[in-house]
Amino acid sequence: MSDAVTATELRKTYPGGVRALDGLTLTVHAGEVFGLLGPNGAGKSSTVKILTTLARPDSGTATVAGHDVLRHPDRVRREIGVVPQRTALDPMATGRDNLTLQGRLFGMRGRALHRRVDELLDRFDLTTAAGRTVRGWSGGMQRRLDVALALVHKPGVLFLDEPTTGLDPEGRAEMWTEIGRLAADESMAILLTTHYLDEADRLAGRLAIVDGGTIVAEGTPAQLKGELHGDAVHLELHRPPDEPRARQAISRVAGLRDVALDGRTLSARADDGAAAVPAALAALESAGIGVATVTVARPSLDDVYLRHAGRRFAA
């Protein structure tokens, strides 16, 4: 498989000393959806800005579609489609005009452009709304048009920066279907950033968890979850406990490991979660720590994040 995107040791510190990227390295292969998952401020957008030639790293290198982003930004721009975090549509123009203008920016003209615009309107189920100004469209329709715009010139690499943020559940579901279809139908490389665990789990063939400007874990969702053996046990306490006291109590319970405390939530792993719960409840109760709810579940990406970042995923 050829590499559609490579980033090597990217570092970037913004004025004021905020270190957004701290040696981030990743590779996206042609034909795959690669998810960059992390909470707000992790460095996802900074990565996308560098890869799409909108920002320069302080150090490190990156290539997109075989072109160096620093040396040949113009070549990179011709090969990529970008769906930015905030919509780039002209709200006063119709859907069709937005698409046509975008095509012209890429040098497309005449019947070929017309055909491509019709094809995209049809594909994203926007044909009936195409003649109306975008201002009156639903959030989900506008987001679909954002994706259509990014595809007008048939790019080989697509960047989707938090494509479903702000959408209602129905809009998210539609967008997920579209992204899944894009990846399956076209042999396009898609780099998707998201702070939704379920979105990364559902869409990404491979994903990387970003924390503090670097990648802390990488693999397929199944691989990452599979590394965590046994069950995830989550105990929601009545109030944030005295940490040493809670840890001491729980350390007496056989079969619990990887104990993490985050606010009122005490999480641990167990080969047999259901068997460990009664002893955990008894141990906490005898230490005067009240438990409100208990869940035992197969490992989720949230558990993967907790394992690698040391805290729960708070998006």
Ligand SMILES: Nc1ncnc2c1ncn2[C@@H]1O[C@H](COP(=O)(O)OP(=O)(O)OP(=O)(O)O)[C@@H](O)[C@H]1O
């Ligand atoms: N132009 C800027 N000037 C100063 N600091 C910035 C700038 N852009 C981003 N940052 C900071 O750099 C860090 C990484 O931001 P970035 O936008 O890359 O993260 P993110 O993972 O995309 O988060 P979000 O989901 O909020 O976009 C954050 O602490 C952010 O506040």
